[in-house]
Amino acid sequence: MKFNIAVLAGDGIGPEVTEQAIKALDAIADVFDHSFVYTNALVGACAIDQTGNPLPDETIEICKESDAVLFGAIGHPKYDNDPSAKVRPEQGLLKLRKSLGLFCNIRPVKAFDRLIDNSPLKREIISGTDISIYRELTGGIYFGDKHLSEDGQVATDGCSYSVEEISRITHLAFKEAQNRRKKITLVDKANVLETSRLWRKTVTEIAKDYADVELDFLFVDNAAMQMILNPSQFDVILTENLFGDIISDEASVIGGSIGLLASASVGSTVGMFEPIHGSFPQATGKNIANPLASILSAAMMLRHLDLHKEAAAIENAVEKSLELGITTGDINPKKPFTTAKVGDFIADFL
Amino acid sequence: MKFNIAVLAGDGIGPEVTEQAIKALDAIADVFDHSFVYTNALVGACAIDQTGNPLPDETIEICKESDAVLFGAIGHPKYDNDPSAKVRPEQGLLKLRKSLGLFCNIRPVKAFDRLIDNSPLKREIISGTDISIYRELTGGIYFGDKHLSEDGQVATDGCSYSVEEISRITHLAFKEAQNRRKKITLVDKANVLETSRLWRKTVTEIAKDYADVELDFLFVDNAAMQMILNPSQFDVILTENLFGDIISDEASVIGGSIGLLASASVGSTVGMFEPIHGSFPQATGKNIANPLASILSAAMMLRHLDLHKEAAAIENAVEKSLELGITTGDINPKKPFTTAKVGDFIADFL
Ligand SMILES: CC(C)[C@H](C(=O)O)[C@@H](O)C(=O)O
Numbered sequence: 001m002k003f004n005i006a007v008l009a010g011d012g013i014g015p016e017v018t019e020q021a022i023k024a025l026d027a028i029a030d031v032f033d034h035s036f037v038y039t040n041a042l043v044g045a046c047a048i049d050q051t052g053n054p055l056p057d058e059t060i061e062i063c064k065e066s067d068a069v070l071f072g073a074i075g076h077p078k079y080d081n082d083p084s085a086k087v088r089p090e091q092g093l094l095k096l097r098k099s100l101g102l103f104c105n106i107r108p109v110k111a112f113d114r115l116i117d118n119s120p121l122k123r124e125i126i127s128g129t130d131i132s133i134y135r136e137l138t139g140g141i142y143f144g145d146k147h148l149s150e151d152g153q154v155a156t157d158g159c160s161y162s163v164e165e166i167s168r169i170t171h172l173a174f175k176e177a178q179n180r181r182k183k184i185t186l187v188d189k190a191n192v193l194e195t196s197r198l199w200r201k202t203v204t205e206i207a208k209d210y211a212d213v214e215l216d217f218l219f220v221d222n223a224a225m226q227m228i229l230n231p232s233q234f235d236v237i238l239t240e241n242l243f244g245d246i247i248s249d250e251a252s253v254i255g256g257s258i259g260l261l262a263s264a265s266v267g268s269t270v271g272m273f274e275p276i277h278g279s280f281p282q283a284t285g286k287n288i289a290n291p292l293a294s295i296l297s298a299a300m301m302l303r304h305l306d307l308h309k310e311a312a313a314i315e316n317a318v319e320k321s322l323e324l325g326i327t328t329g330d331i332n333p334k335k336p337f338t339t340a341k342v343g344d345f346i347a348d349f350l
Numbered sequence: 351m352k353f354n355i356a357v358l359a360g361d362g363i364g365p366e367v368t369e370q371a372i373k374a375l376d377a378i379a380d381v382f383d384h385s386f387v388y389t390n391a392l393v394g395a396c397a398i399d400q401t402g403n404p405l406p407d408e409t410i411e412i413c414k415e416s417d418a419v420l421f422g423a424i425g426h427p428k429y430d431n432d433p434s435a436k437v438r439p440e441q442g443l444l445k446l447r448k449s450l451g452l453f454c455n456i457r458p459v460k461a462f463d464r465l466i467d468n469s470p471l472k473r474e475i476i477s478g479t480d481i482s483i484y485r486e487l488t489g490g491i492y493f494g495d496k497h498l499s500e501d502g503q504v505a506t507d508g509c510s511y512s513v514e515e516i517s518r519i520t521h522l523a524f525k526e527a528q529n530r531r532k533k534i535t536l537v538d539k540a541n542v543l544e545t546s547r548l549w550r551k552t553v554t555e556i557a558k559d560y561a562d563v564e565l566d567f568l569f570v571d572n573a574a575m576q577m578i579l580n581p582s583q584f585d586v587i588l589t590e591n592l593f594g595d596i597i598s599d600e601a602s603v604i605g606g607s608i609g610l611l612a613s614a615s616v617g618s619t620v621g622m623f624e625p626i627h628g629s630f631p632q633a634t635g636k637n638i639a640n641p642l643a644s645i646l647s648a649a650m651m652l653r654h655l656d657l658h659k660e661a662a663a664i665e666n667a668v669e670k671s672l673e674l675g676i677t678t679g680d681i682n683p684k685k686p687f688t689t690a691k692v693g694d695f696i697a698d699f700l
């Protein structure tokens with residue numbers, strides 16, 4: 001079969017890790033007799049540098065015409081400490097999510113047994129952890145009205161959610177829970193926020209359609225504690241955009257392997273797949289960045305395209321690279337392999 | 351000397367732990383020849399039950415006429431899962447902060463060497479951690495306009511900050527840093543939020559007046575990771591209300607001893623002192639709750655009243671109770687002492 005893949009490698013280590021994912025996909029194409037047609041497109045700081053726009057219209061078009069989007073990373077330090085920058089790489093990512101209707105960000109967090117000892121948490125705390133985080137991605141304070149008063153003295157951000165926005169991701173989360181351990185934890189701040197109260201009300205209502213799934217509530221401050229105290233209590237976590245950003249990043253480090261975590265953003269049509277690590281500017285171009293998260297993102301993409309055997313083959317190859325210690329310095333500091341070498345191993349193994 | 355103390359014991363385990371703090375204060379009064387005059391006042395769920403109002407005017411008056419406020423905890427599960435409750439205990443706490451102008455919440459997080467092995471984190475990760483979190487407490491999304499559309503379909507929360515609100519706590523944080531390891535980390539989401547960009551701009555400006563203090567920035571999602579990966583990198587953390595709520599709760603569990611963490615809320619006039627654990631409904635009335643955080647809150651209160659020797663005496667007594675294992679089941683599960691017994695020990699030792 002033939003698939004059109006939009007490749008948005010982006011900034012920092014984005015291009016070098018995405019290159020390894022493409023190697024893996026090419027190997028899959030060979031073995032399983034598919035054809036992946038890649039179209040590169042610009043996003044982020046590199047897009048600003050070349051076009052002045054963090055998300056050129058052409059990129060949106062390319063994504064919309066593709067079967068899936070493979071994303072690298074965006075962001076560059078030169079924008080971070082400049083509060084008055086008019087254009088920022090992140091705007092490209094946010095606009096892309098909105099333009100493609102990617103309202104649901106899915107982040108699996110798993111304690112890979114082989115990597116547990118890399119975790120900052122004790123083995124007995126994280127052992128058995130297997131969480132699927134459903135983060136709403138196109139609403140909330142990320143997309144509310146922003147305003148700075150003319151005299152520069154008062155800034156405001158609006159946060160809003162509609163029943164419709166809450167419902168569509170809630171149904172996806174409940175369906176996921178039905179295929180897992182049948183438990184959902186809604187993370188909110190319903191003791192303070194009106195939007196959180198609407199989440200709680202809407203989700204409680206929808207839960208009635210999924211009688212086999214248990215629904216739990218946790219305030220976000222408590223969730224931030226529970227994630228460290230007892231992460232294996234969670235199955236599916238459902239939450240709004242900003243809380244999802246914080247809680248999923250917190251969760252990403254407890255397994256000891258942020259360089260292995262992939263994510264999917266889905267919604268209306270085409271899905272987007274990306275490693276959850278960022279652009280990691282310090283490592284750019286050094287051939288040391290861990291490509292496994294990007295490679296596993298490609299596997300998630302294949303699953304989304306209903307190529308389950310193909311996805312499993314990649315996951316299996318990643319498992320093998322961990323087993324043999326053919327990994328980058330973040331996992332294997334004593335005898336690190338380069339980014340490209342790890343990518344080559346995966347492709348060869350496939 | 352004579353001091354008027356407003357005692358707002360509140361809900362859940364609030365009353366029983368506050369009782370132990372009062373025992374300690376009474377012992378201090380004896381030894382150092384002071385007089386503490388306590389006035390009890392209602393707040394939270396118990397205030398709703400008795401008056402229909404989570405913060406009766408009388409309580410505000412009592413606090414305003416006092417030299418300090420000793421606070422227990424508020425909250426009751428019967429309100430948490432009822433998104434349509436018109437009156438909630440938390441409103442009492444929020445209104446109290448606003449009425450007393452308590453714009454600055456200070457939470458020290460320390461790895462007590464004796465308790466490190468209780469931590470979910472590995473010893474080498476948390477060892478040496480000593481953080482002072484400055485959380486803005488009367489602004490941001492907590493106090494913005496809240497709205498639910500008439501048809502119940504759309505909820506909104508407004509978030510706003512002014513240069514003035516940011517400046518006053520920033521100066522306090524820099525002064526604290528000058529007395530510590532001279533480093534401030536501003537936690538924000540300046541790549542997305544207008545309010546965060548105003549924080550970054552204002553704090554950068556103010557930093558020029560404190561040339562001996564190093565200023566760093568961290569996005570809140572990254573901060574949530576760093577708190578687990580490498581907490582000892584932090585000295586003073588400065589942040590807005592909601593991020594402070596999440597990050598300080600996350601930080602509170604890494605030391606392995608949430609039952610020992612006190613906090614101070616200061617601002618215009620009278621200060622308020624409270625344990626950071628909540629009302630812990632499951633333990634209410636069982637005489638098992640750890641009173642040390644409340645007792646250490648009393649010590650923080652004494653420091654704020656310029657009674658430094660007295661505060662040190664309490665801290666010393668707490669250290670002794672840890673050394674001798676005269677502690678509740680959360681710290682000492684094999685041979686737990688009751689809440690009252692721990693309080694008695696501290697008072698006797700003083
Ligand atoms: C880069 C930033 C805008 C983005 C977000 O906050 O959503 C990132 O942190 C993420 O989680 O994908």
Ligand SMILES: CC(C)[C@H](C(=O)O)[C@@H](O)C(=O)O
Pocket residue numbers: 191192221425440443595
């Ligand atoms: C009870 C709640 C409103 C409160 C807050 O979010 O500020 C609490 O979590 C705290 O941190 O003191």
